[in-house]
Amino acid sequence: MRMVTTQPTPASDPLNGQGDPGPAARPPSGDPPTYAEVGVDSMSALLVASLRRGGSRFFEARCQWPRWHALNERRLAVTHHPVIMAESTRQLAAAVQLRYLPKAHTAPLRPLAVCLGLDPRTWPVERGGATDVAVRVTVSDLQLRGGGLAGYRLTAEFLHAQTRFGTCTMAVGRPPGPGPSPGDLTPAGLLHPSSAALGAAAEADVMLARAPQGRLVILPRDPGHPVLLPGRPDVLPLLAVLESGRQATLLYRGATAAAVVGLAVRLHGPVASRGAVVDVAAERGAARFVVTSGGQCAATGTVTLLTAGARG
Known part of the structure; x- marks a missing residue:
């Protein structure tokens, strides 16, 4: 079946809640996301603290980036690892998809592409427990196939102390290729560089x-x-x-x-x-x-x- 990109009209926009295949099964939109919703194994890995709808395709969120995140260095003043911003975007996409987007009828959707940029002049440095981050979220390029969700794009703008320090865009869709690839042959004599x-x-x-x-x-x-x-x-x-x-x-x-x-x-x-x-x-x-x-x-x-x- 031909893939169709929806147009954001009040009658047909899938994000306005009309025709939602399973709204009763969705978590309450005002509740904080849980670690299971965003696909992590524990509360310690959960970066999204709150998420609320601000419009048909716009959302406002708050993230907390712990100083002792697994990717961060162990030092007094920590400059957060840039992949934490990408992981926050992935978690936001998972929560927005579960709570507000039409259901995918076939295989689960996966992140397929990501692009992020940061400003080193305003990138937060944490000396306490965690950095509070405000996030402005936009969903675009919504794709439907057979009435089910086939893909979308999510853009997140990150702010700390009311100053923007980075943006991240993630494309989500069906995984490429026919399925999991078998493990490649690993050559002998490999040496790990230092961290x-x-x-x-x-x-x-x-x-x-x-x-x-x-x-x-x-x-x-x-x-x-x-x-x-x-x-x-x-x-x-x-x-x-x-x-x-x-x-x-x-x-x-x-x-x-x-x-x-x-x-x-x-x-x-x-x-x-x-x-x-x-x-x-x-x-x-x-x-x-x-x-x-x-x-x-x-x-x-x-x-x-x-x-x-x-x-x-």
Whole structure:
């Protein structure tokens, strides 16, 4: 059946609640999201503290970013890891989809692409327990197939102390490819770089290893990482691919984590959780990366870096 993108008219907009296939089964919209709603294993991983509707396609949310988040460094003044913003967006998308969007009739929808940008001048630094973050959320590009949800785009604008410090856009849809990819053959003699060389806070966050020929291979030190790889998946989730590309770029460019001001990745197929190859090509002020899994291009992405001129 042909995919149709709905138009936001009062009579036909699926977000206005008319024709909702199961409103009685939805959680009360005023209640805070639960960790089960956003797809995490515990309250400690829940970043979204509140979510309320502000219009047909607009929402207001509040997030709390703990200083001791699993991806953050352990120091007195913590600069939050940029993937926390992407994970907040993923959780917001899960909550908005469950509470306000039409149901998907077939396989569950998954994040397929993400693009984020941050302002290092206003990016929050936490010295206490957690950073309170206000979020303005917009849903667009709603796609229906056979009356069920087939995809959408969610854009989140993040503010701290009434100042915007970043934006993140995520495309959600049906997973690409026919199904999970078998694990790639992992070459022998792989060595993990240090976490510092990859811009990771701890050794458990390392996603890459170096093959004898110098190529970078995805080989997580913690196959069940609570943020990147919950449940030990055979196929990498989108944010694990994003973090792999970020680490590969920092190692290739010899840059620090503080130099990253933009991240983007798009899935083209399933990425095996072990053995996929990451290639990086440098550009002016950025780098592009390609992830090859099972001999096929499975993901492409970009890492934007703060240039020397911009630092001043």
